[in-house]
Amino acid sequence: MNKAQRLVQTNFRKVRIQSVSLRFGLVYSALFISSAVMFLSFVWWGTIGLLDQRVRHSIALDAHALLTEWTREGILGLENLISNRLAQDIDDNAIYLLSAPDGKLLAGNLAHWPVRLDPALSWQTLPVLRDGQLNLAQVRIWTLQGDYHLLIGRDISERTQIQRMLTDAMLWTCLMVGLLAVGGGWIVRTLFRRIIHSINRTTLAITQGDMSRRIPVSGTGDELDDVALTINQMLDRITRLMDGVKQVSNSIAHDLRTPIARARAELEDASSSATSEQALRAAIDQAVINLDNVTGICEALLRIAQIEAGTRRSAFAIFDLATTLRDIAELYEAVADDHDLKLQTDLPAHLPFWGDQAMFQQALANILDNAIKFSPPHGSISLSAWILPSTTAHEREQAGTIRITVVDCGIGMNEADLARAAERFFRAERARHTPGSGLGLALVQAIVELHGGTLRLSHNNPGLAVTIDVPAIHDFHD
Amino acid sequence: MRVLLIEDDQTVRNFVAKGLSEAGHLVEQAADGKQGLALACQDKFDVIILDRMLPGGVEGLHILETLRREGNLTPVLLLSALADVDEKVAGLKAGGDDYVSKPFSFSELQARLEALVRRNRNEAQPLTKLTVGDLEIDLLSRSVRRGGQKIDLQPREFRLLEFLMRHTGQVVTRTMLLEGVWDYHFDPQTNVIDVHISRLRQKIDKPFEHALVHTVRNAGYMLQE
Structure with a gap:
């Protein structure tokens, strides 16, 4: 392959690769044209073949009759029959010629033997001059006893006409089909381009930072709409995540700055104005507490992020959730007691569960921490868990749902707070003065979601009801 | 060391x-x-x-x-x-x-x-009895005595005391207690451990003249004579 050829080929390839829609259109046209050509070729060959066959058949019949006459009546009878046949030839396509051994023409409708006759062949197609007209004819020659020659043929100019007509039709059809194919290909290409371009424009705009753009949906519910809807949903989710990240980074900036600022202020103040070693130590200790707080927030954030990423399933195992809940309740019962609160439990003997036990301990600890923190003295907190009776057939196939509730009689939350309580760093107005980072419920939410469950907060009038629904597994005690 | x-x-x-x-x-x-x-x-x-x-x-x-x-x-x-x-x-x-x-x-x-x-x-010698001053616990019968007087402890309180006694004279932090006694590996917001220690003190220190469980500022607790 020389250089120029290679160049042409690479260019050709480049053109093909550059436009998918063009390629699509071309492939469409090629398919269309080739199928049309194939179809017409069949018609062409079928028709011509049939006509040929009929001509040969009729010549063979003629020959049979003439040769029978010749054996019966001799040469004179044959001459008469040929004359009769010619007289009765309504279609005016029969060709006969009978010649004597000396070459003298005895009967027939030809003035002389056809010029291009090849005596060696039996069947042949050749131009024959008849009544002053040169027409294509199919002929066959028989040599009779006594060196008489008989030629029987049929004028096939009609076949030629049909052939020409068919060829014309085919050419025209090819032309039409070609036009249609190119037109159709162009339309397909345009449609294709429009969709691709609308997706392309939208994604390009998004790449450049305009997250509000969406791919237009035609509303016909076709596959293209499906693609557009899926992409739009993906964009919605990305937007939500980005908003989340933005909000979280703002909160991080704020919630980490506060304890850092406090520590800094205390240290600076102590450095410039502390009069005794004791005051200095107190300031430093306070600063350390504030820094520990910063560490705590960082760790909680990392943990939430890690759990939300769904990569922390390595510690998943089967364990008895009822025992875990009882142990946690036992740990917090003393604390509740200390706050003059009563912690009641209503737990079944066993609750087989597939998950991360340490995470569930943490989640429950966070919820109980909150319940104790926000309950006035002499109240009560109840922790219960049970398996929800399955209602649908689908649920019966599954092992059901474990519901865990923690209900307190504390200060509760208003509607707006309930909706936002599980957000990172969210702290209700009434909780601002209590210690805490606003990450507790966010962590609970992440843990519950990792286990394929849901976290719901609702009113207990007064107080708060925390409901966790997680999928159960079949009893391993069976 | x-x-x-x-x-x-x-x-x-x-x-x-x-x-x-x-x-x-x-x-x-x-x-x-x-x-x-x-x-x-x-x-x-x-x-x-x-x-x-x-x-x-x-x-x-x-x-x-x-x-x-x-x-x-x-x-x-x-x-x-x-x-x-x-x-x-x-x-x-x-x-x-x-x-x-x-x-x-x-x-x-x-x-x-x-x-x-x-x-x-x-690690070498398995213990069946731990003693600090006049406080004595039997790890086999899981009984506690101080000054000859029997003290009733809940199972978890017993394990808390056992942990403290195994670390006699040493500071044990709240995290160490949470991990060693409860096997929890997270940081609770509230003073869970303090509450449990105070309950234990009620039983083993309050009725007696001198306290065995000491609070170490900014660190944790220590059981010592």
């Missing part, structure tokens, strides 16, 4: 070395992995404090694995900024005995170091 401290950050290294020296321990220091590994192989130490991410191409876990492969069973406390649960598991799997994540408080580190060394020494 003799402590080998392998830590690349100079501030942290000086801080830990100074604190341990003041507590009466002998501290050898190494600033990178190579030197640390050489020291650990040459000398006999009671405990090794090992940072995980070290300069000089020899990583903390590599040192640990090398030591263990050579049959060196010196207790190793990993000190690392890698605070992940998975990282902790990896550290303990490699042969570490305890894991403290940065940032840390010195009292936590010291308490854990002492507990580690003590555990290492005590």
